[in-house]
Amino acid sequence: MAEWRRTCYAGEVSTSQTGEKIGLMGWVQRRRDHGGLIFIDLRDREGLVQLVFNPETDSAVHEKAHNLRSEFVIAVKGVVQKRPEGTVNPDLKTGEVEVAVTEIIVLNDSAPLPFMIEDDTDVAEMTRLKYRYLDLRRAPLQRKLMLRHKVAMATRNYLTRNGFLEIETPVLTKSTPEGARDYLVPSRLNPGAFYALPQSPQLFKQILMISGFDRYFQIVKCFRDEDLRADRQPEFTQIDAEMSFVDREDVISVMEGLVVEIFKESGVVLAPPFARLTYAEAVGRFGVDNPDTRFALELVDLTALLSGSGFKVFADAASKKGVIKAICVKGGATFSRKDLDDLTEIAVSFGAKGLAWVKVTEEGWQSPIAKFLSDAEKEGTAKALGAVTGDLILFAADKPSVANTVLGRLRTNIGGRLDLIPKDRLNFVWVTDFPSFDYDDAEKRYVAVHHPFTAPMDEDLAYLDTDPLKVRAKAYDLVLNGSEIGGGSIRIHRSDVQAKVFEKLGIAKEEAEERFGFLLEALKYGTPPHGGIAFGLDRIMAIMTGSESIRDCIAFPKTQKATDVMSDAPSPVDQKQLDEIFIRVAKKA
RNA sequence: GGGGCCGUAGUUAAGUCGGUUAUAACGCUGGCCUGUCAAGCCAGAGGGCGCGGGUUCGAGUCCCGUCGGCCCCGCCA
Numbered sequence: 001m002a003e004w005r006r007t008c009y010a011g012e013v014s015t016s017q018t019g020e021k022i023g024l025m026g027w028v029q030r031r032r033d034h035g036g037l038i039f040i041d042l043r044d045r046e047g048l049v050q051l052v053f054n055p056e057t058d059s060a061v062h063e064k065a066h067n068l069r070s071e072f073v074i075a076v077k078g079v080v081q082k083r084p085e086g087t088v089n090p091d092l093k094t095g096e097v098e099v100a101v102t103e104i105i106v107l108n109d110s111a112p113l114p115f116m117i118e119d120d121t122d123v124a125e126m127t128r129l130k131y132r133y134l135d136l137r138r139a140p141l142q143r144k145l146m147l148r149h150k151v152a153m154a155t156r157n158y159l160t161r162n163g164f165l166e167i168e169t170p171v172l173t174k175s176t177p178e179g180a181r182d183y184l185v186p187s188r189l190n191p192g193a194f195y196a197l198p199q200s201p202q203l204f205k206q207i208l209m210i211s212g213f214d215r216y217f218q219i220v221k222c223f224r225d226e227d228l229r230a231d232r233q234p235e236f237t238q239i240d241a242e243m244s245f246v247d248r249e250d251v252i253s254v255m256e257g258l259v260v261e262i263f264k265e266s267g268v269v270l271a272p273p274f275a276r277l278t279y280a281e282a283v284g285r286f287g288v289d290n291p292d293t294r295f296a297l298e299l300v301d302l303t304a305l306l307s308g309s310g311f312k313v314f315a316d317a318a319s320k321k322g323v324i325k326a327i328c329v330k331g332g333a334t335f336s337r338k339d340l341d342d343l344t345e346i347a348v349s350f351g352a353k354g355l356a357w358v359k360v361t362e363e364g365w366q367s368p369i370a371k372f373l374s375d376a377e378k379e380g381t382a383k384a385l386g387a388v389t390g391d392l393i394l395f396a397a398d399k400p401s402v403a404n405t406v407l408g409r410l411r412t413n414i415g416g417r418l419d420l421i422p423k424d425r426l427n428f429v430w431v432t433d434f435p436s437f438d439y440d441d442a443e444k445r446y447v448a449v450h451h452p453f454t455a456p457m458d459e460d461l462a463y464l465d466t467d468p469l470k471v472r473a474k475a476y477d478l479v480l481n482g483s484e485i486g487g488g489s490i491r492i493h494r495s496d497v498q499a500k501v502f503e504k505l506g507i508a509k510e511e512a513e514e515r516f517g518f519l520l521e522a523l524k525y526g527t528p529p530h531g532g533i534a535f536g537l538d539r540i541m542a543i544m545t546g547s548e549s550i551r552d553c554i555a556f557p558k559t560q561k562a563t564d565v566m567s568d569a570p571s572p573v574d575q576k577q578l579d580e581i582f583i584r585v586a587k588k589a
Numbered sequence: 590g591g592g593g594c595c596g597u598a599g600u601u602a603a604g605u606c607g608g609u610u611a612u613a614a615c616g617c618u619g620g621c622c623u624g625u626c627a628a629g630c631c632a633g634a635g636g637g638c639g640c641g642g643g644u645u646c647g648a649g650u651c652c653c654g655u656c657g658g659c660c661c662c663g664c665c666a
Contacts, residue, residue, distance in 0.1 A: 070617095113600090125659070451666045
């Protein structure tokens with residue numbers, strides 16, 4: 001191989017090299033064999049260039065080209081030449097040139113492929129995942145992973161420039177009771193004891209602040225043993241950061257700078273500050289805490305107007321501390337019976353008992369509930385919603401959490417259905433002032449909305465004892481186009497407050513001691529005020545690259561059952577291995 | 590745990606009311622071919638329909654179960 005040296009990438013051969021002798025190595029993308037002339041598209045990670053084999057120039061080399069097949073790995077030497085008049089390929093970056101090959105060796109052949117390596121593919125995803133190494137040869141995936149690398153570099157550069165230190169934290173950590181289900185790792189040296197893979201490096205980064213590192217970051221794998229979604233893998237990557245001596249605004253402004261740098265890599269220029277919504281505003285206007293603000297279709301509260309309505313569902317909801325809310329779908333009066341049935345099904349799946357609708361027509365309100373409403377109520381509703389002839393009004397009357405969720409989901413569905421969402425927009429919004437606690441009806445206790453280390457807002461501290469649900473947290477999420485791409489908070493830096501929050505969460509003193517004792521102890525020794533954030537790198541990449549699923553931005557993703565169909569993980573292990581770690585496998589129920 | 594959609598040559602799909610030998614395109618193999626770039630033309634090989642039962646004279650087609658993939662609910666501090 002000594003004299004076989006690659007002098008440039010195939011995708012980077014240009015007219016400036018005309019006449020030069022170059023060396024290329026790569027894969028045979030395609031062979032066009034004219035019997036006489038043979039054309040080979042040679043591919044490497046930077047692109048394609050056309051090789052020409054002319055039997056009149058060199059019959060021996062031409063003969064070798066005859067046997068080339070798709071995905072053979074070859075090395076060639078040849079002379080760059082401009083293509084003859086009329087044979088330039090404008091669709092190819094290197095389309096003005098070609099390489100007249102003078103020498104070739106086949107470095108490796110290839111078995112026939114299970115699918116073709118081309119940009120657009122309709123091959124089943126499972127097949128692509130089984131042969132992921134072939135799938136990853138496709139240019140779109142190469143581009144996405146290259147961009148991911150650039151984003152990681154931009155992150156490291158920006159944070160380093162701003163005084164952050166990249167510090168690694170353990171992967172074998174202590175299981176914590178709150179939050180997602182842990183991935184457990186048995187300890188051979190401590191029979192019966194288990195490590196957990198980190199759901200995030202949360203406690204370690206806080207402790208690094210206590211240690212005085214002041215500004216920390218890490219691009220780090222996190223693990224949550226929960227069911228998968230298009231935007232959720234059980235192992236995923238966070239850009240994790242933490243800062244000392246800061247408040248919310250410090251974190252937000254530094255991190256907006258990071259987001260600007262990240263998106264610059266995809267050629268997008270962002271102009272912070274980003275929009276802000278409080279949690280209450282987000283839920284009130286959009287029904288969800290991760291609003292897609294690229295389109296309106298906002299929720300309107302009609303509780304005051306309709307609480308005395310003759311429609312029992314409305315009146316009942318209002319009398320039980322519920323709300324009556326609605327959205328107005330412009331032009332929605334054309335929705336068919338089936339459309340409305342679909343929407344009703346969605347509403348029911350999110351907890352509604354039904355879906356009241358009104359079509360505003362020339363003849364007035366066409367609706368199953370029109371007869372229950374007075375003219376004043378109808379007029380007031382239309383006015384509040386800005387509803388005119390041709391519109392469709394959808395109501396939800398229930399406790400606030402249900403009414404908001406139902407309308408929020410309907411809003412998103414209809415936004416997609418009516419193509420109301422401008423595809424090329426990037427709408428960032430910080431959602432702030434989350435509640436600290438939520439009440440879990442099933443478990444009959446308060447649970448942390450963010451996590452148990454999130455500081456309550458100072459002015460709400462008094463409610464900690466009297467009305468925990470009123471306590472707001474110094475927490476913030478960054479939402480992009482309806483997708484939560486980051487979240488963080490200012491942390492509790494006093495052990496007494498931390499102990500009190502654990503108490504509110506129903507975590508007994510002994511349990512808190514057992515699970516987080518090291519943190520409570522650490523908080524006693526001069527903990528600086530601190531806070532931070534973590535961004536979901538996979539989600540950011542998916543949105544940036546217009547991918548339907550984060551799987552397209554992960555080199556080796558898992559299937560929905562959390563398996564890897566290429567390597568066949570997870571898999572059974574030898575009894576000997578189990579014996580060593582004192583594990584006995586129970587029979588499946 | 591639940592709901593929905595989907596499994597037919599290597600790949601993507603078609604397959605009517607259950608009925609001769611399961612179609613096509615691309616890919617693959619061979620041949621022809623000197624300016625193609627999804628090269629072209631000709632010929633050929635290749636599957637028994639995810640798997641297991643059942644109904645039937647007869648099952649990709651109907652029924653039951655099961656495995657797998659995707660989307661969603663729950664779950665994801």
